[in-house]
Each structure stands twice: as structure tokens, then as C-alpha cells.
Amino acid sequence: MKNLRLTGERLITGAGALNALSELTFTRALIITGGKSMFRNGTIHRAETLLSPRGAVEVCHGIPANPTCADVEAGLAVMRRFAPDLVIAIGGGSSIDAAKAMLLFYEWPALNFDNVFQSTLPQKRTKTTFVAVPSTSGTASEVTHVTVITFPEQQNKLAIKTEALRPDIAILDGELCMSLPAHIAAETGMDALTHAIECFTNRSKETFTNALAIGAITGILQWLLQSVEQATPESRQKMHEFSCMAGMAFSNAGLGMVHGISHAFSAHYNTAHGLANAVILPYVLEYNRQDAWVAAELDHLSHIVGGDIIGQVRALAAQVGIPACLRDCGIAEADFERDEAALIAGSMLGSTAVNPIPMTPETIAPIVRAAYYGN
Template sequence: MSYRMILNETSYFGAGSISNLVDEVKKRSFKKALVVTDKDLIKFNVATKVTSLLDQNGLMYQIFDEVMPNPTIGIVQKGVDIFKQSGADYLIAIGGGSPQDTAKAIGIIINNPEFADVRSLEGVAPTKKPSVPIIAIPTTAGTAAEVTINYVITDEEKKRKFVCVDPHDIPVVAIVDSEMMASMPASLKAATGVDALTHAIEGYITKGAWELSDMFHLKAIEVISRSLRDSVKGVAKGVEDMALGQYIAGMGFSNVGLGLVHGMAHPLGAFYGTPHGVANAVLLPHIMAYNAEFTADKYRNIAKAMGVKGTEAMSTQAARQAAVEAVKQLNKDVGIPATLKEIGVKKEDIAALAQAAFADVCTGGNPRDTNIKEIEELYLSVYH
């Protein structure tokens, strides 16, 4: 059996690590950046922390701030056009998963123009050239897009999200600075934090998991579980630890895949614009319970990493239940909604949601094989 591990080239961590941006730009002889971000990050002066550094050092850039949550094919194509017009030779992605994913798609298409329709990037696309260089600066502690080979785009016309998996899209530099995340509202910290936990748990139990990825995922579960509550409260140490925990999770799941939580969450974003972290967080404990019998003794390790005491003495069944309950309690403590109805899901859409979830690329990695009928039943079980 052969296993593959791909990580980004250079990463910086810790409060204030954004200061490394200028040296990285200069030593790589980059000339002009297209800064990919969203209007809120401009409005609330989060992106300014980056552009001010560029200004102070005479580094050229142009801003593309039209990224929306759940970025669409149209947004990507607009970004490609602006990159071509700008004279830029690299990208700086500032934001959560949406700006990061948009930058990846732009960078890939610029150097692989045969994929300009965007849809052809779905799955494992046979691109030939690496993306335009990307410097990724996350502002949320959740997606770990700065270290993954994945990105997700929404096809508005067909009401579906599609996952792109491409080693050519990984950023060359990641700057994981908790000060860039400090201004996130508590609700966003909660949702993106449980998104990161979902990455860690699904990556740990997915069919492709192996010893090295397990190491990353268990450590990520530990760090996230001990830090998320403090992060949501605004405790600086909690924010900094969450920034690290979500990155560690990304190192793992990017290389082994995910599962049914993501498969069922993606259609919610496509149908309703549901924030990805919220969708994952609501679904996670329910899908964990569904998968429990197909995970050997791994839930015991999850429970232990989440701080549950006495796991060694528990039966396998009790340990599995303890892991599920620990996730439920964390969700409750950080204010995650309990049902799909609370986040705007319509009961009459569930059949279509189930079909889309079954077709999602992430679903194939689930430890338990599933079908459309069972997915429909799962959606209904989480509805109320």
C-alpha cells in the first residue's frame, strides 16, 4: 500500500506572524499581487492589516473584494478576468474558506486556461501546471484551506457545490496569524471551530486514514476541544490555539479525505447559502452516531482527546457514545443550533438534498457505506 502526503511549502504561526509577508514577497521576487478577499474584511479593516504592510514597503497590489460565502463559478471567472487585466503575478488570499477557495480556482485557471469553464475542475482534475503562487492568510480558524489541496465552488445554476482536489492548487506560503482572527464574531468562531473539529474527526475515521494522518487528526481534536470554548469567549490563547488546531487538521484531511458530514453539508450551502461551518456543526454528532459501528475503537481515542475521563475502562459501545456526547456538549457550549429546521432547511427539499449528498465526492470516504434512502432518513432525523 502506498500513501501520499502533500503539505504547503512554508508556513508561519503565532500572533504577529503577518510581519513575515514582506520578506516572503521580496525573496520570491513577486511584482504585483491580486488581493482576493471580501467586502466585510475591507469594511472592518481586517484586510487593511495586510495592505498596509504592502503600502509601507512599496509593494504593488490590486484588490478583488467581490468574494461571497460559498463562492460561485461566476465569481471565479470574474476574478480570472481581473487577474489578467491587473498585471499581477501572484495572489494574496485574505479570509476564510471562500476567499481561499476563490484564489485557488483563479490561480489554477490562469495557468491552466483549458479549465476556464470552472466545472471541469470538479474532482481530481488533470491540470498540468501549478497555480499562480498564492500566499494564504486565513482570518477564520476552520477551513485550513491554506494547507489543503482542496477547494469548493458553487454551481448556482445547478444548485450544487462541487469539490476540486488538485495538488497544484496548494498555497506556497501560509501565514496563520491569530491576530488576523481576533475580530471574528463569537458565532463565526463557533461555526468555523466545529468545522475544524469535523475535519479532524472525519479525517480520523475516513476510509483513507493511516498512521501518519491519524497522528495529525488526534492532535487536532485535542487542541480544538480544549481551545474552542475560550476562543469563542475571546480569550487570546484560545484564538491562537484554534488557529494551530485547524491547521493541523488540514494537514491530515487534505491527504486522506473526509466523509458523509461534508457530503451532506455541501448541498445545504448550495441550496440555501448555509455557512459551511454551521452545516457541518449541526450534522456532526448525528453522523458520528450513524458511523459508530464502523469505526473499530477509534471513538475511544476521540473521546479521550476531547477530555472525557475514564475512557480506558469503558466498553466499546460506551466509548462511542461518550465521543458523540462530547461533541454534542461542545456544540451546545458554543451555541451551535441543534436542528436543520433552525438553519432554514426546508423539509420538501430533503429528497433532492439526499441525492446531491450521495453524489458528493466526500461521501465516498465515509467509513460506513450509505445510500440515498439512508441519507434522506438522516436529514429527517436532524430536521427537528
């Protein structure tokens, strides 16, 4: 028996979906966002305009890529001072992930980063309504029960998981993505493809997550290049929706070794999560293909998409400008050689535990090197 959860209370999708903010009931609304992009394209002003007739509104901004404990704690201080009953995260996956961690510690003050991984976590918020409005099409944090936070001192990225983190409302408005630079559209789109393929090759998948993963894979293969090169409204909305489908799938079935290795590199070098996933994905697929079950699943997927899936992943990545190896992402060879042992240890954490082939530091080491050097 499996207990599936695909989203929170509501999923609102389509151009102009942000207008749904005007229907919310609240007393104090806190908007959490990143740096400048959502201000430059007018989204934050628009959200404030929609919300302000219904209650007090404040904006907490400056969430960076790969948010750290310190970033969460700074936002938490704002949240505790303002005491919202509505929290709206607008931006990329980093803004939404940071908001999730803030909310967990806001609703349960006894929890903090010192004890959260040893505690039995609550499953339902009672003080706040949480709305997630993604501006990138990659992480699908708007429908998942997970937040990933960077711990700089340990040079690790770790996931906190509980249903209390899943947003109540997800708003997929492709208009928010129209100002997205091509390279960000490429990296986040390949991130979504990684989610879908890792879910598809996870042994925990079942009928529903399998169908969602296939739908996301075929959709992303069809629409990502147009989204990157032409940035048409239709392609940006489609990528938003297929990314969300991938999130619904992997939050129920799990991921795999790509994310384990990716988190290690992101924690050490602040490499963009989607970029790292995009580079690492084909190397892991080639390795996992030695397993008979994975090989059969990939053969089936290749039949569905009309060609070898690993070849299609490599071709699409090249078309949208993804480097062929992590060395070409600006990570100096001297730094990699110095950190290799720590990177291998970090790669064994997180989603590597549910890779379809059980991994050890000895078996993962050649994959880490291959993904870095491109051999």
C-alpha cells in the first residue's frame, strides 16, 4: 500500500494565475523572495497590489541561490517580528525552500537546525497558510514536502522532509517566467528533466508516479529548447507545468544518485543546482544502465521518446548550452583534487541512498571523477 500526495489544497495554473492572490483571506501577509529579478519584472509590486486591500503586507527579500542556515535564520527573525498568518514565497526554488524552513521553525519554536534532524517533525501547520509561486521551472518546490538547505561549515546540503512543508496553494503563472534568462531556463529545465528521469528509474515508483514522470519527460523534451531559444509564452507555461508534474512524481517515488552528487558539488562550490544535475545526469544513467531492471526501463522510455534516452539527454543538454563536464562549469582542477575525498563522502548522502543500484564510496568515486573530467 502506498499513500500518495500530489499537491496541497489547490494548484492554480495558467497565464494570469497570480491574480488568485486577490482572493485570499488573511490579516498579515509576508512575501519571501530572492534578489532583484522579481522586483525588476514587477511581480512583487503586482503581488503587493493584489494583497494590500485585504490586510497588512511586508516583503522579506534577498534569499540567495543555495540558501544557508544563516539565510533562513535571518528571514525567520523577520517572520517572528511580523507574525504573519499568510506566507507567500515568490521566486525560484531557493526562495521557496528557504520559506519552508522558516515556516517550520516559526510554527514550532522549539525546533532549530541543531535538533531538526533528530526530532520527530510535525505534519501540519496551524498558524499559517503557505502559498508558493515559482518563477523558474525546475525544482517544483511548490508541490513538494521537502526543503534543501546548505550547511557551509559541513560543506553539505541536507534535506528536511515533512508534510508540514508542503505549500497549501501552488500558483503556476508562466508570465512570471517571461523575463527568465535563457541560461537559467536551460538549467532549471534540465533540473526538471533530471527529477522526472530519476523518478522513472526509482524502484519505488508505481502507476501514478510512473505516468507523471513519463508525461514530464516527453513534455520537457518537446518544449525546453523552444523555451530557451524563443521564450514563447506557451513554451514557458508548458515548462512550468511539466516541471510541476516531475515534482509530484519524485516527491512520492524519490530520486537517485544524480542529486546526491549534485548536492555535494553545490555545497562545496555553490554550483547552481540545476546546472550540476544537468551535467551529472547522463553519467549516472550510463552507470545505472548496467542493472537489468534499469536497462529495461530505459529501453522502454527510449521507445516512448523515439530514440535512445541517454543520447537525447546529452543532445538536449548540448543544444541548450549545458557544459559536458563539471570542470567546464568553472570548478578548478586543483580545487577538485583537493576536495575529492570530501565530495565522494558528500555524494553518498541524501538521494544516493535510494539509487536503483546500492552505492558505496568506492563505487561512486569513478562516477564523481567521470562527471568532473567528462570521461
